[in-house]
Amino acid sequence: MSKKVDPRLSSGFRDYLPEEMIAREGMLDTIRGAFRTFGFLPLDTSMVEREEVLTGGDPNFKKQIFNVGMKGKKEKLALRFDLTVPLARVVAARRNELYQPFKRYEIGKTWRGERAQAGRFREFLQCDADIVGSESTASDAEILALVYEVMRALEAPRFVIKVNNRKILNGLPVFAGFPQSKMHNVLRTIDKLDKQGWVSVAKELERPDGGRLSKAVIMRIKKFLDSVNARAPLAAVEELFADIPVAMEGVKEIESIGKHLEALGVPERAWVFDPSIARGLGYYTGMVFETLLLDLPEFGSMCSGGRYDGLVANFSNMSVPAVGLSVGLDRLFSALEKLKRIPSSGTRAETIVLNFDPETEYECETLTTELRRAGIAADFYYGGEKTLKGQLAYAAKADYHVVLILGSEEWKKNMVQVKDMHRHSQENIPLREVSKTVERLCAEGR
Amino acid sequence: MSKKVDPRLSSGFRDYLPEEMIAREGMLDTIRGAFRTFGFLPLDTSMVEREEVLTGGDPNFKKQIFNVGMKGKKEKLALRFDLTVPLARVVAARRNELYQPFKRYEIGKTWRGERAQAGRFREFLQCDADIVGSESTASDAEILALVYEVMRALEAPRFVIKVNNRKILNGLPVFAGFPQSKMHNVLRTIDKLDKQGWVSVAKELERPDGGRLSKAVIMRIKKFLDSVNARAPLAAVEELFADIPVAMEGVKEIESIGKHLEALGVPERAWVFDPSIARGLGYYTGMVFETLLLDLPEFGSMCSGGRYDGLVANFSNMSVPAVGLSVGLDRLFSALEKLKRIPSSGTRAETIVLNFDPETEYECETLTTELRRAGIAADFYYGGEKTLKGQLAYAAKADYHVVLILGSEEWKKNMVQVKDMHRHSQENIPLREVSKTVERLCAEGR
Numbered sequence: 001m002s003k004k005v006d007p008r009l010s011s012g013f014r015d016y017l018p019e020e021m022i023a024r025e026g027m028l029d030t031i032r033g034a035f036r037t038f039g040f041l042p043l044d045t046s047m048v049e050r051e052e053v054l055t056g057g058d059p060n061f062k063k064q065i066f067n068v069g070m071k072g073k074k075e076k077l078a079l080r081f082d083l084t085v086p087l088a089r090v091v092a093a094r095r096n097e098l099y100q101p102f103k104r105y106e107i108g109k110t111w112r113g114e115r116a117q118a119g120r121f122r123e124f125l126q127c128d129a130d131i132v133g134s135e136s137t138a139s140d141a142e143i144l145a146l147v148y149e150v151m152r153a154l155e156a157p158r159f160v161i162k163v164n165n166r167k168i169l170n171g172l173p174v175f176a177g178f179p180q181s182k183m184h185n186v187l188r189t190i191d192k193l194d195k196q197g198w199v200s201v202a203k204e205l206e207r208p209d210g211g212r213l214s215k216a217v218i219m220r221i222k223k224f225l226d227s228v229n230a231r232a233p234l235a236a237v238e239e240l241f242a243d244i245p246v247a248m249e250g251v252k253e254i255e256s257i258g259k260h261l262e263a264l265g266v267p268e269r270a271w272v273f274d275p276s277i278a279r280g281l282g283y284y285t286g287m288v289f290e291t292l293l294l295d296l297p298e299f300g301s302m303c304s305g306g307r308y309d310g311l312v313a314n315f316s317n318m319s320v321p322a323v324g325l326s327v328g329l330d331r332l333f334s335a336l337e338k339l340k341r342i343p344s345s346g347t348r349a350e351t352i353v354l355n356f357d358p359e360t361e362y363e364c365e366t367l368t369t370e371l372r373r374a375g376i377a378a379d380f381y382y383g384g385e386k387t388l389k390g391q392l393a394y395a396a397k398a399d400y401h402v403v404l405i406l407g408s409e410e411w412k413k414n415m416v417q418v419k420d421m422h423r424h425s426q427e428n429i430p431l432r433e434v435s436k437t438v439e440r441l442c443a444e445g446r
Numbered sequence: 447m448s449k450k451v452d453p454r455l456s457s458g459f460r461d462y463l464p465e466e467m468i469a470r471e472g473m474l475d476t477i478r479g480a481f482r483t484f485g486f487l488p489l490d491t492s493m494v495e496r497e498e499v500l501t502g503g504d505p506n507f508k509k510q511i512f513n514v515g516m517k518g519k520k521e522k523l524a525l526r527f528d529l530t531v532p533l534a535r536v537v538a539a540r541r542n543e544l545y546q547p548f549k550r551y552e553i554g555k556t557w558r559g560e561r562a563q564a565g566r567f568r569e570f571l572q573c574d575a576d577i578v579g580s581e582s583t584a585s586d587a588e589i590l591a592l593v594y595e596v597m598r599a600l601e602a603p604r605f606v607i608k609v610n611n612r613k614i615l616n617g618l619p620v621f622a623g624f625p626q627s628k629m630h631n632v633l634r635t636i637d638k639l640d641k642q643g644w645v646s647v648a649k650e651l652e653r654p655d656g657g658r659l660s661k662a663v664i665m666r667i668k669k670f671l672d673s674v675n676a677r678a679p680l681a682a683v684e685e686l687f688a689d690i691p692v693a694m695e696g697v698k699e700i701e702s703i704g705k706h707l708e709a710l711g712v713p714e715r716a717w718v719f720d721p722s723i724a725r726g727l728g729y730y731t732g733m734v735f736e737t738l739l740l741d742l743p744e745f746g747s748m749c750s751g752g753r754y755d756g757l758v759a760n761f762s763n764m765s766v767p768a769v770g771l772s773v774g775l776d777r778l779f780s781a782l783e784k785l786k787r788i789p790s791s792g793t794r795a796e797t798i799v800l801n802f803d804p805e806t807e808y809e810c811e812t813l814t815t816e817l818r819r820a821g822i823a824a825d826f827y828y829g830g831e832k833t834l835k836g837q838l839a840y841a842a843k844a845d846y847h848v849v850l851i852l853g854s855e856e857w858k859k860n861m862v863q864v865k866d867m868h869r870h871s872q873e874n875i876p877l878r879e880v881s882k883t884v885e886r887l888c889a890e891g892r
Contacts, residue, residue, distance in 0.1 A: 004761060005502055005760055005761055007538040007762065008539060010495075013492040015489070015532075016491075017543060018488055021487070024490070025488055037818040039797075039824055041468065042467035042471055043464055043467060044462040044467050044470070045462075046459040046460060046461060046569060047493075049455070050456055065516070066523075067516065070512050070559040090453075093454060094463065098463070099840075101828065109493055142826065142828075145815070260811060263807075263815075265819075314450065314451055315450055316450060352485075365587075365710050369710050372484060377484075377485050378485055382547065382585045383546060383579065397545070
């Protein structure tokens with residue numbers, strides 16, 4: 001039909017073929033399971049929001065968002081860039097229907113218009129769990145315990161949760177001697193320490209985008225950040241910031257979180273206080289954290305979040321404390337793949353019933369139905385190959401585990417030929433025992 | 447913080463709160479399970495496509511789609527309006543990675559810019575399963591058998607799958623006497639028969655948007671449609687269209703599908719031939735179907751689809767046959783809710799450990815962790831209520847099934863107080879037996 005349309009995606013967008021999706025769905029089931037046992041409930045919010053809801057009128061956000069429009073509709077709409085702002089909107093709009101503490105999870109796509117680069121996509125999946133309506137450090141700790149449980153359940157090897165508190169960072173201007181107005185630039189720069197190292201961070205702090213700080217101020221910041229290397233980093237910070245009340249509040253909160261974590265069964269080696277963790281987003285107000293794989297620190301944080309007590313206030317006069325986590329599934333998948341922790345899944349249903357003898361075509365379909373009703377994922381062949389040989393070659397290439405042959409010969413004897421393609425073995429089985437045999441072969445193969 | 451943003455959504459968009467989401471997730475698990483046992487594999491495609499991919503250059507489509515844009519990006523992008531066009535794009539673009547027949551399912555949001563009205567949303571979830579690369583009527587039948595299995599597994603009461611074939615409809619211009627060029631308008635009008643009845647359809651056929659047909663032609667169309675009331679509708683059509691080869695091909699295909707359906711275990715009462723089923727979308731080329739709930743026909747089709755052998759050809763020179771189904775989850779949910787077939791789910795995790803005695807706070811957290819590790823969805827209380835009485839009132843209001851009390855008194859005796867809130871009963875249980883007891887209570891309560 002005339003002109004062909006180029007079947008390509010725009011840069012920054014991608015598809016997931018079955019082999020990858022089977023593994024991703026397995027990970028999602030695990031994550032959802034962890035969220036559920038921790039008592040979180042599913043929420044599903046609109047992917048399209050009014051622009052004003054996302055930006056709060058802040059023009060800085062507009063660079064990052066995708067606008068959505070249709071002919072004849074004047075309202076300014078956009079695709080959500082995270083799952084946290086929609087949650088805050090729902091809490092403000094539906095407050096009479098939601099008991100607090102409200103614990104919800106949401107798993108869904110989000111979009112950011114960042115420059116497309118290797119491994120960075122403009123459409124990506126987030127898995128969030130948040131507690132709304134508790135200001136207790138017990139709820140901070142529960143979020144961290146959930147991070148630990150998710151990483152453990154996914155069999156992630158050697159990871160550490162790095163924890164800090166924005167209140168400690170809020171003491172930094174007083175301690176280092178720079179005005180509060182430069183906080184945003186300074187935090188954004190410090191946040192790069194993990195990836196870029198101190199020399200690069202120090203240089204940026206001198207530049208306008210880093211706050212244009214003096215050498216003396218930068219040395220004070222270094223002194224603060226170096227406390228991570230002390231034998232007891234939190235005690236070191238406590239000493240440095242002893243005179244700064246807001247920072248001391250932050251220190252006390254982390255101490256309290258530590259005690260809760262112990263009670264919640266999170267081993268001490270799984271988390272650490274790290275004063276350089278700031279998190280870029282403006283809305284955090286208390287505890288913040290990142291989760292790194294020790295074998296792949298360059299992949300960045302696999303699971304991040306923190307406390308944001310002010311976000312709902314953008315939408316209503318309520319003051320609602322909140323704390324949450326977000327798992328970056330795409331990044332985590334790439335990392336676990338690199339560490340060879342993604343179980344290799346077949347690309348197929350495990351079983352296929354061939355279809356080469358017109359005399360038994362319907363009997364083969366009935367056999368397929370019986371397998372399916374026994375819970376076995378089964379295909380019935382209706383491709384272009386007509387011969388047994390051609391269909392066997394297809395089944396081998398397509399990597400089916402079990403192949404079933406029921407031609408007129410077998411039908412007469414009430415038997416089915418069962419081929420285990422992985423072991424290159426075969427046997428003849430009475431028709432009524434086929435499901436059981438296939439179940440056994442598939443279970444052994446796993 | 448100064449000006450508040452109104453926390454409302456744009457019209458046609460919505461959120462799903464936990465109560466509804468728990469039921470929806472249950473339905474999705476059921477649908478996904480049916481797709482998997484039929485040998486379909488997961489695929490996940492980008493939600494944002496290049497506009498040209500969606501419209502194929504056809505300006506008629508542009509009215510329905512939401513455009514997506516960002517500052518500085520000139521490429522025309524849009525949100526997908528179904529999951530079929532993206533599948534065709536993937537098959538064309540990734541043909542070397544995909545074995546055919548390729549059976550995939552995809553569950554995801556889609557968008558259409560139709561006028562927002564009661565029960566009609568602009569963002570909605572679709573659950574699709576398609577077979578690409580088989581032209582056999584066995585694959586048509588497998589799709590219908592999957593529809594039957596999905597509806598059965600969801601415990602949908604009294605439904606019927608109405609099946610037709612575009613090839614039969616393609617004989618209609620010859621039979622009724624109108625030019626091929628009017629087919630599109632005529633089919634779109636006939637498609638409304640179920641909802642609007644014949645009088646309204648006949649009137650529309652006289653109008654320009656219905657094809658501006660003469661009374662004589664309209665009577666011939668009625669004669670064709672009336673065959674649905676014959677004792678054997680397919681035989682009636684076979685008689686009327688005996689001289690029209692393309693229509694006879696369609697009749698033979700439906701006969702063949704019927705035989706496969708029997709072999710696949712689909713009972714005869716579950717499907718029927720209906721010559722009025724046309725399906726609006728232009729891309730169907732063979733079998734088409736809709737699925738109605740007999741108790742709620744006015745809700746329209748719960749699950750629809752058909753054969754579309756030409757779609758991949760929009761993107762490449764390959765000729766690739768394809769057939770598929772799409773479950774409209776939102777509509778099905780509303781219908782099953784109306785028929786009281788949605789199991790009422792609690793709005794909460796089933797169990798909560800209270801937290802009123804500062805002396806045993808950590809012990810209560812450890813107990814919560816033990817429950818979770820035993821697979822029990824458990825909350826730990828960290829809301830604002832400090833007294834036992836206040837927390838019990840909260841737990842009753844929030845509808846927890848089981849409440850656990852572990853204060854200093856209980857701790858001294860190594861016991862936990864277990865309250866079954868549904869039966870208003872309580873017992874003291876040794877600490878180490880709590881998980882087992884809670885499991886039993888929750889299982890009994892289901």
